[in-house]
Amino acid sequence: MTQIIKTPSINTEYTFTYNNKNITIYKDDVISFLKKLPDNSIDVIATDPAYSGMNNKLKLGKGRIIGKYSEKGKKGSKWFEEFEDSEENYIAFLTECKRVLKKDTGHIYIMFDSYSLLSLGHVVRSYFDVKNLITWDKVNLGMGHYYRRRHEYILFATNGNTRKIRHRSFPDVWRFKRIHNAKYPTQKPVEVFQAMIHASSEENFTICDPFLGSGSSVIASMKNNCNFIGCDVSETSLEIVSNRIEEYINTGIDILQPKSASVDDKIFWE
Numbered sequence: 001m002t003q004i005i006k007t008p009s010i011n012t013e014y015t016f017t018y019n020n021k022n023i024t025i026y027k028d029d030v031i032s033f034l035k036k037l038p039d040n041s042i043d044v045i046a047t048d049p050a051y052s053g054m055n056n057k058l059k060l061g062k063g064r065i066i067g068k069y070s071e072k073g074k075k076g077s078k079w080f081e082e083f084e085d086s087e088e089n090y091i092a093f094l095t096e097c098k099r100v101l102k103k104d105t106g107h108i109y110i111m112f113d114s115y116s117l118l119s120l121g122h123v124v125r126s127y128f129d130v131k132n133l134i135t136w137d138k139v140n141l142g143m144g145h146y147y148r149r150r151h152e153y154i155l156f157a158t159n160g161n162t163r164k165i166r167h168r169s170f171p172d173v174w175r176f177k178r179i180h181n182a183k184y185p186t187q188k189p190v191e192v193f194q195a196m197i198h199a200s201s202e203e204n205f206t207i208c209d210p211f212l213g214s215g216s217s218v219i220a221s222m223k224n225n226c227n228f229i230g231c232d233v234s235e236t237s238l239e240i241v242s243n244r245i246e247e248y249i250n251t252g253i254d255i256l257q258p259k260s261a262s263v264d265d266k267i268f269w270e
Ligand SMILES: C[S@@+](CC[C@H](N)C(=O)[O-])C[C@H]1O[C@@H](n2cnc3c(N)ncnc32)[C@H](O)[C@@H]1O
Pocket: 028, 029, 030, 031, 047, 048, 049, 050, 051, 080, 081, 082, 083, 084, 184, 186, 187, 188, 189, 210, 211, 212, 213, 214, 215, 216, 217, 231, 232, 233, 234, 237
């Protein structure tokens, strides 16, 4: 039976139960949040950090190369903080990920744009056993002056263990349409997170995403019958994600992505 328990507290923590699975989301900074988790407690980390590099360094003309970060009515303001992606911050992030991820079975998926992949992707090797670099083909073209952008990367690694993914036939190029006119500017299709979580989880696993955004990873985790824990530094994110979870529990409808992002007749895991 499905039960909803929503407990906003002073620290903005929401907890839900869904099909006997626990879902907890916090308003917190990634490092402070991860530091509160016990060692060896997470089965899968699937996350999409808010990199600052692409935005800061690849400015072209008057515009920023990615995203529409301006909040309506507030010229120049950003929707959310970018995680300052210096190597130092990234090392602090990876150190905590390594500590909380289970040693014998833990898998990690980290999303990268092409800029951050080259500047930070190599650091991941010092912490995890990198197994593959997955390409997410967004099908439709985005912005970009030197070739219009149509893809992002997902680095897949284990915490030094040999646990396999669910099926050896799964490909490393995934085709899912980008979300147009998203309520949250960097909202990813749920299917991208479903692919990661389905491939790397078993029922009752605990999935962690410390950069929640619109919460696509939470919906994907619920669809895979897993427990979930995550955070975002933005209050707006927490409001959007908690409403999204509540509506999904009550109606079975994902209010931020009512339609499938799939373009193929059959998704590879079906
Ligand atoms: C690229 S978005 C995630 C989008 C998400 N995957 C989705 O599908 O909607 C990155 C998120 O990281 C959050 N963020 C930025 N700096 C952070 C920090 N220091 N700690 C935690 N979250 C942070 C931002 O508020 C933003 O919501």
